[in-house]
Amino acid sequence: MSDWPQGYGLHILQEVDSTLNEAARIAPAAQGPVWIMAHHQTAARGRRGRAWANPKGNLAATLLLRPEGPPEQAALRSFVAALALFDACVAVTGRAAGLALKWPNDVLLNGGKLAGILLESTGQGRGVSHLAIGIGVNLVEAPRPESVEPGAVRPVSLLSETGAQVEAEDFLTELAAAYARYETQFATYGFEPIRTAWLARAARLGEVITARTGATETVGTFETVDAEGNLVLNTAKGRVAIPAADVYF
């Protein structure tokens, strides 16, 4: 088991509306990075305003940071967090088989969605005063397949796919340790090694996928993720770099 990373605070709550809301509440007084974990969230949210199911035993956590640099740079931490999630899954199960990262920031296991990440930030002008990285992992229970949108990846849990029974606190310790390692790499060398590591774990690279943003749908071969974190698709009309979308396989 990893040690808790130096310099990172930890708040564990029995119940909260959302660890992202809690991060916003404590942000003004926070001195350094803080992980906030809750055993139960009453109003958990996912990407694009969707609700996030949060059964007991799953991991619900948010990392609150005060990042240096412009918003685009801060947003690249979704890739840092995805890599850390991947490593934490390997640490608790002892295997990488079946794990993959789905752009922009889901973790897949055996083709199903195991974990999701939601970034929220506050700031003025070109600055980001706080960044909150909300992370949900289906450790013991996945939402019912009917509860997700048609075409979305089916949800899975770590328990159902691997038989591993992992306490949320133990998973968070591995996640926090892995995050701290990647954050140091990101701060020292920038996005390039993160991008390379992310691509090495990417789901459906080189395959035809669909990116949907509102009513706009782009179909193309998943070529790469560029230096800004955009999804790059090779389409019938040429190369397209997409900054934000839902991806369908």
Ligand SMILES: O=C(O)CCCC[C@@H]1SC[C@@H]2NC(=O)N[C@@H]21
């Ligand atoms: O839609 C997604 O894939 C992102 C899900 C993020 C869920 C986590 S659970 C902890 C944190 N608190 C929330 O309300 N949401 C995030």
